[in-house]
Amino acid sequence: MVSQHKYTLAGCVAILLWSTIVAFIRNVAEQLGPVGGAAMIYTLSSVLLVVVVGAPKLSRFSPRYLLIGGGLFVSYEMCLALALGMANDRVQTVEMSVINYLWPALTVLLAVIVSRQKVSKLLYPAMAMAFLGVAWTVSGEQGLSLTRLAANVATNPVSYTLAFSGAFIWAIYCNITKRLANGQNAIAWFFIATAIALWVKYFLTEQPPMVWSSEAIVNLVLAAIAMAGGYGLWNIAIIGGNMVLLATLSYFTPILSAFFSALIFGISLGTTFWQGVVMVTLASLSCWYLTRKKT
Numbered sequence: 001m002v003s004q005h006k007y008t009l010a011g012c013v014a015i016l017l018w019s020t021i022v023a024f025i026r027n028v029a030e031q032l033g034p035v036g037g038a039a040m041i042y043t044l045s046s047v048l049l050v051v052v053v054g055a056p057k058l059s060r061f062s063p064r065y066l067l068i069g070g071g072l073f074v075s076y077e078m079c080l081a082l083a084l085g086m087a088n089d090r091v092q093t094v095e096m097s098v099i100n101y102l103w104p105a106l107t108v109l110l111a112v113i114v115s116r117q118k119v120s121k122l123l124y125p126a127m128a129m130a131f132l133g134v135a136w137t138v139s140g141e142q143g144l145s146l147t148r149l150a151a152n153v154a155t156n157p158v159s160y161t162l163a164f165s166g167a168f169i170w171a172i173y174c175n176i177t178k179r180l181a182n183g184q185n186a187i188a189w190f191f192i193a194t195a196i197a198l199w200v201k202y203f204l205t206e207q208p209p210m211v212w213s214s215e216a217i218v219n220l221v222l223a224a225i226a227m228a229g230g231y232g233l234w235n236i237a238i239i240g241g242n243m244v245l246l247a248t249l250s251y252f253t254p255i256l257s258a259f260f261s262a263l264i265f266g267i268s269l270g271t272t273f274w275q276g277v278v279m280v281t282l283a284s285l286s287c288w289y290l291t292r293k294k295t
């Protein structure tokens with residue numbers, strides 16, 4: 001029992017670390033640029049993961065897992081990091097994170113479509129509530145309005161597109177990776193590939209110079225620790241933790257992420273914003289509950 005508590009605690013810490021990533025990525029992007037900052041984060045995270053988790057020989061993994069799973073992972077991480085880094089301001093950065101958390105509902109939707117399993121009719125209203133929650137959040141404090149929603153998206157269509165694309169990509173990744181991986185985990189190699197892809201983009205496109213300072217270094221280290229530490233601790237948690245409890249807690253990450261982002265950024269998020277975040281969270285939790293495997 002004590003051993004299970006240890007693994008479960010590792011999972012809880014992983015969830016808390018993941019909840020701080022949005023703010024740390026943005027802080028680094030403001031000082032080192034959206035692409036350069038992301039490249040530095042994933043480079044340092046890769047080093048930490050190799051040290052903590054290790055990097056198994058590539059021959060242990062199937063080529064399909066490395067190419068398809070790795071390609072989806074790299075695409076998602078780049079979409080998320082750039083969406084956060086290229087947001088117009090810090091409030092919009094938190095909006096991008098809420099859009100990202102559409103992935104649990106989308107994962108369930110794709111799983112249902114692929115498996116053609118019979119599900120509760122309540123699942124579809126739950127999925128609709130996830131999208132409504134995002135629209136509610138992005139519309140602003142005046143409440144839900146298609147006109148205001150379109151106007152807000154028009155201020156930064158690239159970031160919004162990246163955030164939405166990332167949510168869909170991660171949903172696909174979650175649905176196919178388990179079948180391709182055969183119980184193996186190439187997370188360290190996927191992080192290395194993400195870092196390489198970001199450096200290629202950095203050197204092949206015109207990017208702002210990196211402005212180094214003690215604050216930038218601290219934020220970079222915190223971002224890398226949060227990212228690598230989250231993945232590393234989660235790998236420990238799945239060995240013997242209470243996965244039902246951890247799965248339930250993980251669906252509250254949108255609320256925790258918004259809370260930590262507001263705290264770290266020193267900003268105030270309005271009532272409408274929190275209503276939207278809660279809607280996305282409850283929708284994701286409902287989707288999981290309605291499709292969970294009963295034991």
